[in-house]
Amino acid sequence: EPEVTQTPSHQVTQMGQEVILRCVPISNHLYFYWYRQILGQKVEFLVSFYNNEISEKSEIFDDQFSVERPDGSNFTLKIRSTKLEDSAMYFCASRAQQADTQYFGPGTRLTVL
């Protein structure tokens, strides 16, 4: 069964450093998402992406964040200058055209020191 994959599973970085979280969505899906879950809190929507542009973003997704689909398979989330409060589990999800269900990857745990 096709699945969403994410790398790395765990990333440790120093405050102020740039990080790139990678996702490979399900191959025929056209809608892509990033969510995050701070430890002990709810899963929160960050951004949705379709047709090579952001379709919606939350207030969390400020200028420090960016997303990109650099090739036909990867979908990345970049945090330009990490802060301590960016420490969280980041989930990628994808959805097919004309479908309502998002399929989630296993997540990347980001730890900012």
Next chain:
Amino acid sequence: AQSVTQPDIHITVSEGASLELRCNYSYGATPYLFWYVQSPGQGLQLLLKYFSGDTLVQGIKGFEAEFKRSQSSFNLRKPSVHWSDAAEYFCAVGFTGGGNKLTFGTGTQLKVEL
């Protein structure tokens, strides 16, 4: 803005007992409703979903959920819990339009006693 409430942070049940996890939502129209499960170190796996039609929906692993419009609820049930059901369960609401983002509840951690 839509919101989702899962009033139970932790629930402990004995193996073989029945289970009901509560979910209430706040939204102006009928949303799309989902239950996801997250096992340790795993991603979010879809258990079941409701879009329209029959208000009792069946999902994987023997789970079912009932949409009650009058109570703005979408509670998850299982008649007999297995030890492998121990996990965190998230209720989520979505709607068409825009990016179709999901809004999640805070989750319910299920512990199963043998």
